[in-house]
Amino acid sequence: MLTEITQYVLNGLVLGALIALPALGLSLIFSVQGFVNFSVAAQMTVGAYAAWLAGTYVGWSPYPMLLFAFVISGALGVICDRLALAPIRRQSGGQTALMLAVVSIALNLALENALRFIFGNSLNNFDMPIVRNFRLQGLSVGPQQIRNLVTALVITVALAAFFSLTRWGKAMRAVSDNPDLARLKGIDPRRLSNLATFLGMGLAGVGGSLLAIDTSVDPSTGSRLILIIFAASVVGGLTSLYGAVLGALFVGVAGEVALIWISPVYQSLTAFIAILIVLLVKPTGLFAGASGAKR
Amino acid sequence: MLKFNRRTFLRGTAGAGSVFFAAPWSGALAQSTDTIKIGIIIPLTGATSQFGATMSAAAKMAVNDVNTAGGINGRKIEVLIEDDQSSPEAAVRAAHKLIDVDKVVSIGGSYASAVTSAIAPLCYDSKITLFTSSGADSITKTPHNGYIFRTSPTVTLQGTRVGKYALELGAKKMFFLGPQTPFAQSYIDIISKLFKDVGGQGSGLIYEDKRASYRTEVDQALRTDPDVIVLGGYVPDTSVVLKDLYRAGYTGKKVGFSFGVNQAIADGLPHEVSEGIVSLVPSASVDSDAYKTLIGKLKLASLDSYSCQVYDHVVLSSLALARAGSSTDGTAVRDNVRAISQDDKGEKVTDVAKALKLLSEKKVIDYDGASGPLTFAPNGDVEGVFFRYEQVQDGKMTLIKVA
Numbered sequence: 001m002l003t004e005i006t007q008y009v010l011n012g013l014v015l016g017a018l019i020a021l022p023a024l025g026l027s028l029i030f031s032v033q034g035f036v037n038f039s040v041a042a043q044m045t046v047g048a049y050a051a052w053l054a055g056t057y058v059g060w061s062p063y064p065m066l067l068f069a070f071v072i073s074g075a076l077g078v079i080c081d082r083l084a085l086a087p088i089r090r091q092s093g094g095q096t097a098l099m100l101a102v103v104s105i106a107l108n109l110a111l112e113n114a115l116r117f118i119f120g121n122s123l124n125n126f127d128m129p130i131v132r133n134f135r136l137q138g139l140s141v142g143p144q145q146i147r148n149l150v151t152a153l154v155i156t157v158a159l160a161a162f163f164s165l166t167r168w169g170k171a172m173r174a175v176s177d178n179p180d181l182a183r184l185k186g187i188d189p190r191r192l193s194n195l196a197t198f199l200g201m202g203l204a205g206v207g208g209s210l211l212a213i214d215t216s217v218d219p220s221t222g223s224r225l226i227l228i229i230f231a232a233s234v235v236g237g238l239t240s241l242y243g244a245v246l247g248a249l250f251v252g253v254a255g256e257v258a259l260i261w262i263s264p265v266y267q268s269l270t271a272f273i274a275i276l277i278v279l280l281v282k283p284t285g286l287f288a289g290a291s292g293a294k295r
Numbered sequence: 296m297l298k299f300n301r302r303t304f305l306r307g308t309a310g311a312g313s314v315f316f317a318a319p320w321s322g323a324l325a326q327s328t329d330t331i332k333i334g335i336i337i338p339l340t341g342a343t344s345q346f347g348a349t350m351s352a353a354a355k356m357a358v359n360d361v362n363t364a365g366g367i368n369g370r371k372i373e374v375l376i377e378d379d380q381s382s383p384e385a386a387v388r389a390a391h392k393l394i395d396v397d398k399v400v401s402i403g404g405s406y407a408s409a410v411t412s413a414i415a416p417l418c419y420d421s422k423i424t425l426f427t428s429s430g431a432d433s434i435t436k437t438p439h440n441g442y443i444f445r446t447s448p449t450v451t452l453q454g455t456r457v458g459k460y461a462l463e464l465g466a467k468k469m470f471f472l473g474p475q476t477p478f479a480q481s482y483i484d485i486i487s488k489l490f491k492d493v494g495g496q497g498s499g500l501i502y503e504d505k506r507a508s509y510r511t512e513v514d515q516a517l518r519t520d521p522d523v524i525v526l527g528g529y530v531p532d533t534s535v536v537l538k539d540l541y542r543a544g545y546t547g548k549k550v551g552f553s554f555g556v557n558q559a560i561a562d563g564l565p566h567e568v569s570e571g572i573v574s575l576v577p578s579a580s581v582d583s584d585a586y587k588t589l590i591g592k593l594k595l596a597s598l599d600s601y602s603c604q605v606y607d608h609v610v611l612s613s614l615a616l617a618r619a620g621s622s623t624d625g626t627a628v629r630d631n632v633r634a635i636s637q638d639d640k641g642e643k644v645t646d647v648a649k650a651l652k653l654l655s656e657k658k659v660i661d662y663d664g665a666s667g668p669l670t671f672a673p674n675g676d677v678e679g680v681f682f683r684y685e686q687v688q689d690g691k692m693t694l695i696k697v698a
Contacts, residue, residue, distance in 0.1 A: 007511075007514060008511055008514075011508070011510040011511045011514070014508065014510065015507060015508050015510075018507050018508070019507070113340075116340060121340065121344045121345070121347070121348075122345075122559050122562060122563060123530060123531065123534055123559060123560065123562070123563025123564075124563060125562075125563050125564055125565060129565070130538060130541060130542065130565050130567065130568055131542070132541065132542055132543075132544050133542045133543060133544065140514070140542075140543060140544075142510075142542050211507055214507070214508070214538075215507060215508075215534065215535045215538065216531075216534055216535075216563050216564070218531060219340075220341070220342075220531070224505040224506075224507075224531075225505070225507055256510075256511045259511050259512075259515070263501065264500060264501065264502040264503060264511070264512050264515075265475045265501050265502065265503050266503070267502075267503045267506070268503055268505075
């Protein structure tokens, strides 16, 4: 029984690591721009395709591939933001955050179908050897999954350093804390919001690539997971960066461990019950207050 | 003050005149050239969309064939193709549009069982004939009053064949892994029973699709120490399950169905992961003239059974209406399908143009399509289907046997 639970916790951590980066992107954009940008799902898929093209046709190794995915998703994210979302943001109405979220859903569909138009519906596999899990004390551990987990953690730590050590990072935290005060201090919110979108979408792209290396790339790679990513962000408090990562790991582990008692068909339910409980008991999110950009 | 000058006068006269002259004409034209509309609901996007493009091409080819042969009693047909997005909700919206707005006589395609289960009541309540290529047994158990025709083998038949094949391979312990679908539990029950009847074991697990990892599900499956795993999913989830099975070190036998294990999955997975999986594929009527003509026209080397079925859905609707004569509604389609597809006294015909010509001469025909002989049991299920057993070998689907 103990081995079984440990195994499920391990599986949950691996799953959580996969959704941690997109959740981080979602939270980053929310904390600076103040709305939930659902097009992270399509940007995950964009990143996955970028990495797949670089790996398959140019023959790049995994890390340059991930960097490429980061840049492409980030750049496309900024372009889409300027074209589709910035015009709405300029009209300052009471419902802007909701309108932006709805438009971002439309943008997500447009991007996903553009990918479908270009690449078709088929599954694309990364040209990488698939490795069998190794056994350790009765537990099975996948080398690729461990690498995903480590990559996600390293990126999070790098981001934390960026936010606490650099001018740009501090400026972003200032904007998310109090936009008016930040503007009075001479911080340009537009450039910051571009940077936040670039980083956020880039992270989604890297997350999508890691996910696709683990599974495969098709036009719905990202959008299949958007709800669980959103759940991770909400559990983490939406504005806290560590919160997003911890929230992702929490949602991942809770979902897998719950399989001991419930049928796998209802697995997504655990994520939504988690959202419900968090919003009822601690509306600011379980991990809000953990350092990072916070409102 | 009323302005009345030369221009308004001319404009008014021209307008009134055009209404005067055009009105009776448009009425008369509507009688002879109004097209007969046939709805097609197929998955062009989403998890079940692997055959969507060829299904669409097959439907258009059927329209072309019927209209080139002069249409139905002088009237052209038109297919309205709607994407069900592999989702029952989208399919219901599409069916409402086709039935209420476009006034179609029949709906064809209808591939995933969840989709067909959702739209079937809309069709038989509106007296629209539904042709489906879904497998779930429950579909023809609805009170459909004969408005449903199924051209694909049922789940019970497919499950029995897969179970028997797994037993033929010498397996003793079966485990079924598949997503929540209208047929998943039936598969588990049917195949488990086959194993238990000969002293073996069988069990299964229904998972949720749209997941990034099935490690825990695979762990649970492997804890029963199976020697054959039956994969009941569609392509995206099956590909993840197969990778996780490989990672977990499973080396036993794997058997799947054509909607989950097909060339798309062989292309999308590393060879070491996909090697050796056997897939049960409802076979198109590959030796028939109808099939050979169809793939020739579509310029393809081969065509899956489901796309052939969509072609036959359009043809069956057209021939039924051609026999019905003046009435062109869903009931006329329903009442005439068996008369043109399974009349023992009828002349065997595989060509649409020839079938239409014979019908116009009031001859009796027995149409055999690209998907099969198209003989329907009283409940609407098709009879006399063959299966191809294909195995993934080095990334290619290779035929083992037809039975």
